[in-house]
Amino acid sequence: MLMPFIAKSTLAGNESGESRRAPMSSRAPDPESALSRTKVLVVDDQKLIADTIAEILSNAGFETMAAYDGWEALEAAGRFHPHWLLSDVLMPRMNGVELAITLRQTDPQLTILLFSGQAGISDILLEGQRRGYEFELLAKPIHPLKLIERLKQE
Amino acid sequence: MTAEPTPLPSRQLQVTERVTVDPRLHLAAIVDSSDDAIVSKNLNGIVISWNLGAARLFGYTAEEMIGKPILTVIPPELHFEEEEILGKIRAGERIEHYETIRMKKSGERFPISVTISPIRDEAGRIIAASKIARDITERRRFDESRFRLAAIVESADDAIISKDLNGIVKTWNQGALHMFGYTAEEMIGAPILRLFPEELKYEEDEILGKLRRGEQIHHYETRRRRKNGEVFDISVNISPIRDASGKIIGASKIARDISDKKKIENLLLQSEKLAATGRMAAAVAHEINNPLESLVNLIFLARQNCAPESKASKLLTTAEEELERVAHIARQTLGYYKDTSAPVALHIHDLLDNVLTVYGARMMSAEIAVDTRYDDLQKIFVSKGEVLQIFSNLIANAIDAMPEGGVLKVSSRKVFSGSKDGIQVVIQDNGRGIDPANLDRIFEPFFTTKGNLGTGIGLWVVRQLVERRGGQVSLTSSTSHNASGTTVTIFLPFAHPKDADDEKGKTR
Structure with a gap:
């Protein structure tokens, strides 16, 4: 695998050892160095998606961390203190909306962007709305350039 | 009942022998053996002879009837007939196959056919009448059932x-x-x-x-x-x-x-197909969008790792473009399609706003102004995902029609269409319009006016979804200079179509 920043989950119990989510070093530093400090936590239960997005954003000058489910993401956020949460919606154990709500409660400054490949998630989104939370939702597949553009907007 | 005498070979033999002696004996034997009633009566209606057939038919023996009035076997209400019959006989007339009702000794009435002829003496004077009567109960019954059958056939x-x-x-x-x-x-x-x-x-x-x-x-x-x-x-x-x-x-x-039955069968088949398509779309959306996301990312990364002008980089650019086409098709067809959770009551304009928000960035960059007029205060029960799909496809079309910018007008209001109350949504662009030659075909699946960029199923899906909900969709378009554009009007009735409910019940 081409990812140098493989995160291991202690909560998931599928790997032993300590979490080793080292912030990724920028491979090709972005000339707009102002963005290099923007931290994005990328969460997707499809490891390949989380890893590739993390790498792309890292190459674009963001500081990134990847996590592969909601619990893992909570743990990672506690250490990483991201500016952005970019999360899949349908995930085992804890879905993206629950994750977003939990993180928003601890960090009101966090900007949240959800993305999903499925249409059958409106119930999850509605549940969030019922609790007073509404999040921007992007449809997979999203082109990396568009994603970068979106993240640079704020 | 038949007129054929019971075959009695020995008797016939005897008769044959006697024929040479006296033909009248032959005739007497025929009369005796006949199944028909053969009687004679004088001009006053008094019975003179009464054969075995008559005894069987009427139930009176010859002894009982000879010397008695023939009126004995005529029902009282038909006694008048006898006068007429005797009148005709006196006048020398013959009455053939006269159908009437007679009465048995038991009082039972039954239909008969009678032939009555005058009997003359040697001088030619009419002195009596012969009467051959046949029970036509069976024939009547047969006739009746035949008429009844004929009536059934006719009706x-x-x-x-x-x-x-x-x-x-x-x-x-x-x-x-x-x-x-x-x-x-x-x-x-x-x-x-x-x-x-x-x-x-x-x-x-x-x-x-x-x-x-x-x-x-x-x-x-x-x-x-x-x-x-x-x-x-x-x-x-x-x-x-x-x-x-x-x-x-x-x-x-x-x-x-069975044309109606066939039509219904075809409709069912169509909605079955549609439901199957929907299920497949959902499954495909699930299985396709995630790998697509990975692929897009992987190709992007691979390109970053190539020398910018290398052959590999160019190939990857092409791969990326092709992937974008797949992504486009997946978005247009699989996006909301499956979201057919139970219908909920909502304001149509909320869904319109929802879709306009999704396309907001795209419209802004294409310099498309949006003009909305909402007047649909009444909520309507709809399947949210389906309606989002409808508006999404239509608004995407409108945007595609205005590459150089324009105005997108979106309105909703409560209307009456025929006997039905419902919500009417009008989505109007002032884009390039649709060539009149193509207008007939735009709702056909896989027909597109967008060349390689079109999937040809956007409007088709719109129509399927709208009609399944019991609504109607119509489209007008103009390509004339300075007045070009396309208007799509959708009507969704408040009432749910019964068929659709049944259909849904079946497919869920």
């Missing part, structure tokens, strides 16, 4: 036709008139082939072949042609008709118009 909704073995129509009921439009006068004597569509004429040979072999044809579903040329679906039963000796002389054909 049947089904077309009931008979034809001979050459395929020439022999009988033609009212049902056939209604079904095919031809009258009995037009069809009797004409070949039944007239009802066959050109491409099905071969069927008649097969049908006649089967009939000649004595086979029946049950519930055969085929198509026939009405007088007005319309071809429709029918189900036919064809059975051979045999004569008394069992020889096949023709065929009866009972045809039922």
Whole structure:
């Protein structure tokens, strides 16, 4: 695998050892160095998606961390203190909306962007709305350039 | 009852011998052995002779009747007949096959057919009357059932036709008139082939072949042609008709118009297909969008790792473009399609706003201004995902039609359409419009005016979803200079179509 920043989950119990989510070093530093400090936590239960997005954003000058489910993401956020949460919606154990709500409660400054490949998630989104939370939702597949553009907007 | 005497060989032999002696004895024997009642009476209506047949028929013996008035066997209310009969006899007239009612000794009345002839003496004077009577109870019963059958045939909704073995129509009921439009006068004597569509004429040979072999044809579903040329679906039963000796002389054909049934079957089939498409779309969306996301990312990364002008980089750029096409198709068709959770009451304008928000960035960069007018205060029960899909496809089309910018007008209001209350949504762009030559085909699946960029299923999906919800979609478009643009009008009734509910119940 081409990812140098493989995160291991202690909560998931599928790997032993300590979490080793080292912030990724920028491979090709972005000339707009102002963005290099923007931290994005990328969460997707499809490891390949989380890893590739993390790498792309890292190459674009963001500081990134990847996590592969909601619990893992909570743990990672506690250490990483991201500016952005970019999360899949349908995930085992804890879905993206629950994750977003939990993180928003601890960090009101966090900007949240959800993305999903499925249409059958409106119930999850509605549940969030019922609790007073509404999040921007992007449809997979999203082109990396568009994603970068979106993240640079704020 | 038949008129044939019971065969008695010995007696016949005797009679034959006596014929040479006295022919009158022969006649007397015939009278005696006849099943018919043969009686004679004088001009006052007094019985003079009474054969065994009469005794059997009326229940009175000869002893009981000879010397008694014939009125004994005539029901009181018909006594007047006797006067008329005697009058005619006196005048020398013969009465043939007169059908009337007579009475048995038991009081039972029964129908008979009588032939009455005057009897003259040697001088030619009329002195009496002979009367041959036959019980026609059986025949009456047969006639009645025949009439009843004829009435049933005439009043049947089904077309009931008979034809001979050459395929020439022999009988033609009212049902056939209604079904095919031809009258009995037009069809009797004409070949039944007239009802066959050109491409099905071969069927008649097969049908006649089967009939000649004595086979029946049950519930055969085929198509026939009405007088007005319309071809429709029918189900036919064809059975051979045999004569008394069992020889096949023709065929009866009972045809039922099943065009309505076929239409419903086709509709069901279509909605089944649609439901299956929806299920497949959902499954595909699930399985495709995630790998697509990975692929897009991987290709992007691979390109970053190539020398910018290298061959590999160019190939990857092409791969990326191709992937974008796949992504586009997936978005347009699989996006919201499956979200067919139970319908909920909501404001249509909320869904419109929802979709406009999704396309907000795209419209801004294309310099498209949005003008919304919402006047739909009443909530409507709809499947949110389906309606989002409808608006999404239409608004995407509108945006595609205005690459150089323009105005997108979106309105919603409560209307009455026919007998139904509902919400009308109008989505109007002032883009390039649709070529009139293409207007007829735009709702066809896989028809597109966008060349390589179109999937050809956007409007098709719109129409399927709208009609399944019991609504209507219409589209007008103009390509004329300075007034070009396309307007799509959608009507969704408040009431849910029953069929759709049933259909949903079945597919869930």
